[in-house]
Amino acid sequence: MKNMLEKLAKNSQQAISDGTYEINYKNQKSEKNLVEQIKNNKHASLITEVKFSSPSLGNIRQISDPVLIAKQMVDGGAVGLSVLTQPYLFNGSPDYFTKIRKEIKVPLLMKDIVVDKVQIDAAEKLGADVVLLIQAIFDMKFAQDIDEFVSYAHTKNLLVLLESHTQKEFADSTKTKADILGINNRNLDTLEISLDTTKSILENRNEKRIIISESGVESPKDIQFLNKCGADAFLVGSSIMKSKDIKGLVSELVSAI
Template sequence: MLETLVKNSRTSVDAGVYEIRGAARGGRSIKWKEGRAALITEVKLASPSAGWIREGADPEEIAASMVRGGADALSVLTQPLLFHGSPEYFARVRRSVDVPMIMKDIIVDEAQVAAAEALGADYMLLIQSVFDGGYAHNMDEFIEMGHNRGVRTLLEVHTAAEFERAQNTEADLIGINNRNLDTLEIDLGTTEEILAGRNTRSRVISESGIKSAADIARLKKAGAAGFLVGSGIMGGRDIEGTVREMISAC
């Protein structure tokens, strides 16, 4: 699956998907509150594992509901293949809200970093296994490119070994993905196992498989400083209410 996702990104780069004109204002950062973890909610219309989650939905309306519910930041998919995202969706949401936003994609090319800046992204996602697997090269350069363009990095890992390597980078946040990108299986215990007994230099975000306030309470106890929730919110009928409920556990 990871190889497929990388190929999709290269196909999208070659098709000019990330050739963005103009420039939006980025530079926002997540505001960390004393004693409370952060909730990052994701505008995610579809996924490789679930297919369509909310076909035909308006990204701006979804984003507005999430912000009303108290989301600390938004993640928006920009990968068109399998995720049915787009830079256009990101741009529309960016114009409609004033919270920090993460460009969520499988980033393998400098054109995508340039697009993050042009779209006004405050953070971009990089995936440790993409670089460890040789699908893209020199992650440190990508992080530096982002910083030079005013875009922070959320660096995603899935194993303890990847986590240790990630801590030796200049990434601003480390995300632990509870989903195995090869098998697509989810295990919330991944966050617990990786954080057990470890001191962390960066704030850690737990990602994937989070469906309830109880899940958030469990992962906060494990040491996560924030949570990225997509399908667990997007698949419900009351987006604003679900966000409020999850915020109460942060």
């Protein structure tokens, strides 16, 4: 895992040096709370992802109007959106986030590889409701004390989604004050996906916080499988961004439960 994580962490440092996160305005965040939206949803809770590229797939979709894509996702029933702000390998941008924030009222997750509090400052200014932290980034010492980062995000009125991939990472994540716990079904070393990652980690679940299963969801059957494994919500990106009918696919996945 270290080589890919190291590359992702260096990309974030480069983006920081480039001034990517120097935001000189402040957007209004959503009035809705993502945790409450998930708890009160009778159907599958989807956080759909606006991303045009990824390290595993390369270019996923030709860069086009992010707001139109976001609106199609919300119209399909997504309870929240994840928007990539990382320019390298993901073709993300704080500008895309701002455009979506000004038009979309559902909670937004700033999706990035956070290695510095400057990025958390940016999340607040962009009007994010949730910021992603990755357990392995801290375990590998690409960023310092995770508790400090979680606490700092909370001072900015941001919820924290803390992502893990292994049993140990998940166990470590439960010791923090993160608001939402994520399980990434993608191995960041090999970039291979297995939905059994969620199954194995949640076999003896006794965690009360919302748990989101991330990566690898392509069909209603995948949603139903992960739901039976104990996942409360589902972060879905590539399959939706590849779809010719974004609203239709989101609706189909939401209706899986």
